[in-house]
Amino acid sequence: xxxxxxxxxxxxxxxxxxxxxxxxxxxxxxxxxxxxxxxxxxxxxxxxxxxxxxxxxxxxxxxxxxxxxxxxxxxxxxxxxxxxxxxxxxxxxxxxxxxxxxxxxxxxxxxxxxxxxxxxxxxxxxxxxxxxxxxxxxxxxxxxxxxxxxxxxxxxxxxxxxxxxxxx
Amino acid sequence: xxxxxxxxxxxxxxxxxxxxxxxxxxxxxxxxxxxxxxxxxxxxxxxxxxxxxxxxxxxxxxxxxxxxxxxxxxxxxxxxxxxxxxxxxxxxxxxxxxxxxxxxxxxxxxxxxxxxxxxxxxxxxxxxxxxxxxxxxxxxxxxxxxxxxxxxxxxxxxxxxxxxxxxxxxxxxxxxxxxxxxxxxxxxxxxxxxxxxxxxxxxxxxxxxxxxxxxxxxxxxxxxxxxxxxxxxxxxxxxxxxxxxxxxxxxxxxxxxxxxxxxxxxxxxxxxxxxxxxxxxxxxxxxxxxxxxxxxxxxxxxxxxxxxxxxxxxxxxxxxxxxxxxxxxx
Numbered sequence: 001x002x003x004x005x006x007x008x009x010x011x012x013x014x015x016x017x018x019x020x021x022x023x024x025x026x027x028x029x030x031x032x033x034x035x036x037x038x039x040x041x042x043x044x045x046x047x048x049x050x051x052x053x054x055x056x057x058x059x060x061x062x063x064x065x066x067x068x069x070x071x072x073x074x075x076x077x078x079x080x081x082x083x084x085x086x087x088x089x090x091x092x093x094x095x096x097x098x099x100x101x102x103x104x105x106x107x108x109x110x111x112x113x114x115x116x117x118x119x120x121x122x123x124x125x126x127x128x129x130x131x132x133x134x135x136x137x138x139x140x141x142x143x144x145x146x147x148x149x150x151x152x153x154x155x156x157x158x159x160x161x162x163x164x165x166x167x168x
Numbered sequence: 169x170x171x172x173x174x175x176x177x178x179x180x181x182x183x184x185x186x187x188x189x190x191x192x193x194x195x196x197x198x199x200x201x202x203x204x205x206x207x208x209x210x211x212x213x214x215x216x217x218x219x220x221x222x223x224x225x226x227x228x229x230x231x232x233x234x235x236x237x238x239x240x241x242x243x244x245x246x247x248x249x250x251x252x253x254x255x256x257x258x259x260x261x262x263x264x265x266x267x268x269x270x271x272x273x274x275x276x277x278x279x280x281x282x283x284x285x286x287x288x289x290x291x292x293x294x295x296x297x298x299x300x301x302x303x304x305x306x307x308x309x310x311x312x313x314x315x316x317x318x319x320x321x322x323x324x325x326x327x328x329x330x331x332x333x334x335x336x337x338x339x340x341x342x343x344x345x346x347x348x349x350x351x352x353x354x355x356x357x358x359x360x361x362x363x364x365x366x367x368x369x370x371x372x373x374x375x376x377x378x379x380x381x382x383x384x385x386x387x388x389x390x391x392x393x394x395x396x397x398x399x400x401x402x403x404x405x406x407x408x409x410x411x412x413x414x415x416x417x418x419x420x421x422x423x424x425x426x427x428x429x430x431x432x433x434x435x436x437x438x439x440x441x442x443x444x445x446x447x448x449x450x451x452x453x454x455x456x457x458x459x460x461x462x463x464x465x466x467x468x469x470x471x472x473x474x475x476x477x478x479x480x481x482x483x484x485x486x487x488x489x490x491x492x493x494x495x496x497x498x
Contacts, residue, residue, distance in 0.1 A: 089421040090390075101419050108418025108456055145460050145468040148276070168414045168452040168459055168470075 043120050047130070057130075057153065057160050064162045068112045073102040081154045081161040088165060109147075109166050110140030128155045271299040276497070277407065301408065331395030331426075338431055339385050339392065342442035346450075349443055349485050350377040364484035365451065365477065368462060372455070376481075379450040383424070391453065393425045410497045411445045414452040422453045433492065440486045441493060447485065448477055448498040474498055 039058050049057065060079055067076035074095060082093040091097060114137040123129045132151040137144055150165040268289035270278040278298060281289035293300035331339070352359040352375070365373040373379070385392050411430040416422040424446075433441040451457055462473035478498050482490050 089416050089419075089423050091421045101416070101421055104419040105416065108458055140460070143466060143468055145463075145470070147460070147470060165415055166417065166458075168417050168449075168474075 039117055039120070043117055047120060047122060053155070053160075060160045061153070061162065064164075065112070065115055068115075068164060071102075071106065071111070073099045076102075079160075079162055081152065081156075081163040084152060084154065084163040085165075088163075105166065110138040110145075113137045113139050113144065123152070129153065269301045271301065271409070276409075335395060335426075335431055336386065338442065339426060341439055342430075342446050343380070343383055343385060345439045345443035346380045346446045347377060349440070350375075350380060350447065352377060361481075361485035364480045365462075368476065368480055369455075369457065372457065373451060376447050376450065379454040380447055382454045383446065383450065391423060393423055395426070407497075409495060411442075412449050412498065414449050417452045417458055418456040422456075424449045424453050429496070437486070437489055437492055441489055444478070444481050444486060444489060444493065445498055447481055448474075451477060471497070 039061060044054055044057070047054075064076060064079045067073065067079070077095045077098050080093070080098065085091065085098075086093045089101075091101065116135045116137075117132055118135065119133040120130055121133075123131045130153040132153065134149065134151045136147045136149055138147055147166060150163070150167060152163050154161050154163075267283070268281040268286050270281070270289050270292045272278050278292060279289075281292075289300060292298070348354065348358070350358060350362040350364075352362045362375050362377045364376060383392060384390050386394070407427055408429060410427055411433075412424060412426050414422055414424050430442060430445060452459075459470045459473035459477065460468045462476040463469055465472070474497060478493060478496075482493060
């Protein structure tokens with residue numbers, strides 16, 4: 001009898017554990033919709049960044065992507081690598097122009113749902129510029145699709161700035 | 169500031185394990201080419217020459233026709249001996265692997281590998297069933313030739329170098345060809361081409377001619393890049409499968425970038441191939457539609473959409489170009 005009770009108890013515990021896990025994963029999906037954007041230590045380790053710069057990169061990267069996801073383009077402007085955008089699109093990059101550009105772009109591109117980082121590498125021998133190999137999941141109308149935009153980070157005057165650009 | 173880099177390279181082959189099997193011809197001569205003159209029948213600039221198989225020419229990393237290379241070298245050396253010495257040096261020097269590149273079957277770049285990682289590059293190409301490309305530098309130091317001839321390397325800031333004259337001419341010719349191909353007033357074939365994407369877009373792109381006519385290749389309001397190199401990942405300047413691409417689709421700042429592949433079309437149909445590339449990019453640049461908008465399936469893919477546009481253009485504008493444009497990402 002004791003054995004049976006014990007087995008029954010163990011089965012119950014496993015079921016409970018499974019339920020807890022299911023609830024946990026569902027909660028993860030709803031509460032952290034852009035969890036795929038996180039930069040892992042593995043991706044950063046090969047860059048040999050000083051700890052302070054690495055932490056700052058992670059912090060500002062997450063903020064930049066969050067601004068992209070929530071369409072907070074005026075806030076995103078403060079994290080923008082303005083020279084990169086100005087050079088690629090020959091535009092006068094003011095906050096007003098940038099917000100207009102992003103809003104126009106959103107109509108064609110759709111909204112960012114998730115961004116997965118595949119690889120990060122330096123584009124020069126210095127620490128000054130990083131190229132991210134990313135896959136973006138985008139929603140346009142009722143459908144979603146995957147894209148590989150250009151994503152770069154620049155270290156300017158001790159802080160990181162980013163540029164995200166879609167190609168056709 | 170950096171030196172302008174001119175490289176005449178001869179190709180060499182590797183065995184599957186990356187060992188050099190050697191392919192250079194140790195026998196060279198200093199016979200100069202017969203004068204081709206400037207007749208109107210002169211062929212379109214070619215990037216290699218039957219008399220110089222395996223030899224390609226580049227300036228600043230951009231492939232250039234042999235004719236252009238010759239004229240540039242001769243301008244600096246005041247004669248044809250400079251070219252002969254450069255080619256001799258290219259053939260005679262020991263091939264050196266500069267870089268390996270692996271491309272997915274889709275044509276997108278998987279990664280670049282240093283010479284020491286050539287085995288890894290081979291393995292990755294096998295794993296992805298992709299394509300492996302290896303860059304060999306045969307002449308890595310021909311400054312001696314320059315010194316012998318008293319020449320100096322021109323110093324040009326890479327940021328300030330745009331398209332060369334012959335490239336600007338090729339773009340202008342392609343634009344002219346694209347407008348002519350899709351001009352509905354010229355006849356039934358052109359009308360068909362003009363409306364190639366009308367059905368596919370439910371009328372959103374009713375006239376290709378009106379789109380491509382908005383291109384301005386130079387001067388005020390220029391919306392085709394001037395040829396300065398930009399960092400654009402696997403789509404960048406030297407991508408072997410991307411002749412052109414557009415950044416900022418759907419915005420008033422959209423810009424079309426022309427890659428070296430655009431200029432590498434040669435032979436019969438080269439001008440039409442370039443025209444079709446511009447017609448395709450005009451859909452993005454001025455039509456505001458992305459490749460993915462042309463994939464009708466639920467799980468959309470950029471590549472499928474891009475191919476649908478290109479196929480519609482080939483079918484309706486230039487069916488003979490199907491083979492020429494196969495495997496390219498427009």
